[in-house]
Amino acid sequence: MIDDRRLYAPAAARNREPIREVLQRHLPPAGLVLEIASGTGEHVAFLAGASAPELIFQPSDPDAAARASIDAWATMLSLPNVRPAIALDAASPVWPATAADAVLSINMIHIAPWRATLGLMSGAARILDDGGLLYLYGPFRRHGRHTAVTNETFDADLRQTNPEWGVRDLETVAELAAANGFAPPSVIEMPANNLSLVFRRQS
Numbered sequence: 001m002i003d004d005r006r007l008y009a010p011a012a013a014r015n016r017e018p019i020r021e022v023l024q025r026h027l028p029p030a031g032l033v034l035e036i037a038s039g040t041g042e043h044v045a046f047l048a049g050a051s052a053p054e055l056i057f058q059p060s061d062p063d064a065a066a067r068a069s070i071d072a073w074a075t076m077l078s079l080p081n082v083r084p085a086i087a088l089d090a091a092s093p094v095w096p097a098t099a100a101d102a103v104l105s106i107n108m109i110h111i112a113p114w115r116a117t118l119g120l121m122s123g124a125a126r127i128l129d130d131g132g133l134l135y136l137y138g139p140f141r142r143h144g145r146h147t148a149v150t151n152e153t154f155d156a157d158l159r160q161t162n163p164e165w166g167v168r169d170l171e172t173v174a175e176l177a178a179a180n181g182f183a184p185p186s187v188i189e190m191p192a193n194n195l196s197l198v199f200r201r202q203s
Contacts (some may be wrong), residue, residue, distance in 0.1 A: 006076065009068035010046040011107065013043035015191065019043065019106065020050055022188055022196045026133055030054035031101030034127070036090050036120060037061055037108040041070030046073075048082045056081050058097060060088035064127040091119035095127065102133035109173070110138050110155075113164035117176065125201065127181040133184060137190070140170040140171055170195070 027033065029052060033043050038059035048057045059070045059082065067085035074082040082125045086096050101125040124134045139151045144166065146152040148203040155167040176186055177199050
């Protein structure tokens with residue numbers, strides 16, 4: 001019987017292919033990929049299904065309903081390289097995951113308090129070895145300005161929903177990453193005025 005606890009995010013269907021195209025150039029051929037705030041699980045299911053079985057994906061989310069959806073997607077698609085979702089709060093100083101070859105965070109940092117980004121950077125720095133990948137995707141401001149009117153409107157809506165949310169400055173995020181031992185990011189333009197940021201852990 002199919003587990004019907006699957007959730008759907010319309011944006012995931014729109015952006016999953018461009019994200020996969022970027023990640024296939026940067027993910028290792030084998031190892032462990034930790035996804036932070038996996039949400040519905042659609043991204044991790046799509047990426048795992050398009051990857052070699054030697055590349056193992058560990059999804060996570062602090063929300064129990066999201067974890068149930070993630071596991072339901074993996075079960076429905078019979079994905080042997082997706083582990084059961086774990087409860088992980090990016091802002092926590094202690095993560096249940098202690099090592100990974102890559103850390104992914106898709107559409108999280110603008111829909112979370114800034115402390116989640118602080119925790120993401122410090123947590124990724126703890127568990128990644130030298131050369132390990134940290135990948136961020138979403139809208140960002142550049143040089144203090146929005147890159148599109150739609151992003152400016154989205155930012156205002158986010159801050160009205162929760163004053164602690166909002167589109168972040170790319171330069172501020174890069175400075176925080178550098179303070180945690182990451183090299184400057186490769187910045188890749190994505191559809192719908194989003195960006196991919198590709199960081200590498202360095203000694």
